[in-house]
Amino acid sequence: MEQTRHAPPMDPPTGPLMGQMMHQALTISSILQFAARHYAASEIVSRPVEPDLQRELHRYTYRDCERRARRLARALHDRGVAMGERVGTLAWNGYRHLELYYGVSGSGAVLHTINPRLHPEQIAYIVNHAQDQLLFFDLTFLPLVEAIAPHCATVRAFVLMSDRAHMPDGSAIPNLLCYEDLLAGATGDHDWPALDENAAASLCYTSGTTGNPKGVLYSHRSTVLHAYASALPNVLNVAAADTVLPVVPMFHVNAWGLPYSTLLSGAKLVFPGAALDGQSLYALFEAEGVTFSAGVPTVWLGLVNYVLENGLAFSTFRRTVIGGSACPPALMDTLIDRLGVQVIHGWGMTEMSPLGTTGGLLAKHRAQPREEQRAILRKQGHAIYGVDMKIVDDAGAELPWDGATSGHLLVKGPWIAARYFGDEGGDILQDGWFPTGDMATIDADGFMQVTDRSKDVIKSGGEWIGSIDLENIAMAHPAVLQAACIGVAHPKWDERPLLLVVRRPGMDVGRDELLGFFVGKVARFWMPDDVVFVEALPVGATGKVQKNRLRDAYREHRLPGT
Structure with a gap:
């Protein structure tokens, strides 16, 4: 009888045992590829910014978006935009802006979304500081671009995000191109290039309330991780069954990551364009069956006032995240009690990609009285996975999480800035933590409440x-x-x-x-x-x-x- 042969014993490993899993870079183009393959028919609906087109909404699918984004990436390559070079946008929430989100970053260039509400001098400063090579803009901003174009030293071409029929008869803008012509002229198919997940993907500037705005440079990895985390049930809870309308602009910290997390989840996506008044938003919410939205308190005040003053109600809208500044308790109560909309309090900042916390109740809170529950919901919420936080006194000593002691709020995590673009401001970290400039309390359950800005x-x-x-x-x-x-x-x-x-x-x-x-x-x-x-x-x-x-x-x- 043949003896059983045993393998000789292995020497114990002398270093850490490495996992044997496939490696796939976390890149922004991978989100769009996934969406186009697995949620191909999910809709993207946009209200056009061109005045003569606003009666009809633009509709297409994730698959259509991916095809056009690839053509855009090819067009950028044909125009000589190199990896790492910045491409600026001055645009509302719409399908062409979404194509830029994926086409620019997916090509290896850096998407630089610019806030058109800033002063023109600030916009020109930001364009030059970022060294934007191309500047894409919506028709709304034609007069603005005409004013700043002579001061944009690095921009090689300006691209109007419309079709040939809407190009101006004459303009002082040098080297003015048409977006649809640019895509139509892109030669051949374009495969998404393999990119380092730590490469720069997008650039946003702070609002610059004191001094010049500073740039925050996000990586592909940080953006994808932020999208994963923000879609979780305890955060934004975005699902394929949702219809998502981001009221928060795509030029404001990448619309809080919703253009990424929504496609990651397969949800229908609705863009309002430039019409952000209460009447226009309500009509779009009802027509498209919006279930989830996000925006700052001032927008919700306008929408809620319109709904109540006209004796209306929401038929599908059931959930919103409110951030940018603290949601007034009266507004929260009105949305929940009178309109049946769940309010998710969110907190973050440009340097945090931006989400840091979101509000919600724990299981133990379910039996508590209404006012005690509301007191929890009025806080800025619980840290989401990927974000750690602490509060410290003026000397930097950590303070207790007792819900009463207020201190300087510090954060750290994989989608939080370690420095500003161009090393503006030098070393911005405090012993490895980012100082947010907020004063806050944290209670024993980890719920954070901003008590004020330090200033x-x-x-x-x-x-x-x-x-x-x-x-x-x-x-x-x-x-x-x-x-x-x-x-x-x-x-x-x-x-x-x-x-x-x-x-x-x-x-x-x-x-x-x-x-x-x-x-x-x-x-x-x-x-x-x-x-x-x-x-x-x-x-x-x-x-x-x-x-x-x-x-x-x-x-x-x-x-x-x-």
Whole structure:
């Protein structure tokens, strides 16, 4: 009988045992390839920006988008755009902009989305700082591009994102090309190139409220990981059964990653173009069966007011993420209680790609009373996988997670900036952590709540007063549409709170009545010292109230009793 032969014993490994799995680079083009192959018929619906085309929505599929994005990548190659070179966009949310998202990054170049709401001088500065080689723009921005083109030193050609019929008869823009002609002239098929997943994929600039805007350069890897994480159930919960309408602009931190996570999930995608008023959005929500959306509070205030003033309701819209600035509790309550829309509070920033936290309830919260649940939902939420965070004091010592102690919020993770483009600002990290500039608390369950921006905290008599809390209380008054709170100089207390308020149309409230509304809701020393009623609050390019402008305007405001 033959003896069983045993293999000789193996020597134990002397180093780490390596996994034996396939390697596939995490690239942006892989998302579009997946979507076109496995969700080929999923729709992309866009409202055109051309005035004569807005009666008919543009429709095509993921498969169509992938074909055209490949032609765009080929066109960039034919135009001599090299890997790593930047390609700028000034465009609304639409199908051509989506093609640029994938065609530019997929070609190996870097997509640079530019906020058209910035001052023209800032836009020209950003274009030159990024060294954009081509600049694509929507027809809406033709006058803007005509104004800045002479100041854009690095741009070799400008591309109007339309067809030949909508090209201007004459323009001072040098080397003006037509988008559809560019795609039609692309020669041959184009395969997506193999790219290093750590290569740069897209570039966004901060809003530049102080000093010049700074660039944040995202990699393919960081973008794909962010898309994976943001689609998770505890985050945005994007699924193939959803119809997603990003109200947040594609020029604002890549629309919070939705152009990536939506295609990753196979959902129908709806783009509103330039029409972001309440009436236009409501019509599009209803016509296309939108189930999920995302945007800043100012947009939702306009949409909600339109719906309520006209006695309307949403038939399919059931979930929204609100970020950019804190969602006023009154707006959250209205969306949930009166309109049946789940509100997901989100927090992040350009340097974070942008998502860092999202709100939601844990299983143990289900049995809690409504107000206790709302208190959880009003927080900015729980960290999503890939983001770690901590709060520290002025000396950098870590503070407890007790839900009460406020400190400087620091974060780290694989989609958080380690430096700015061009090394602007030098070393931006603090012992390996990114300082967000926010003041926050974190409770024992890990829920974070922003109490203020570091620069917006009101320092009164050695104590901190959070302006966000005071704004939220003011906006809970039925006659208040918007509110902002700033600190103004006080001879004794250093600073005291001043409340700037926009009344709701047709409603009235006076100073004394509004200040009385705060009684019993905050400590006595937190009470605003004065109220100024204004027609409107200054809003910046990303939809946030510009408190720096308010501080400048009311620097000499004399408080009662001083």
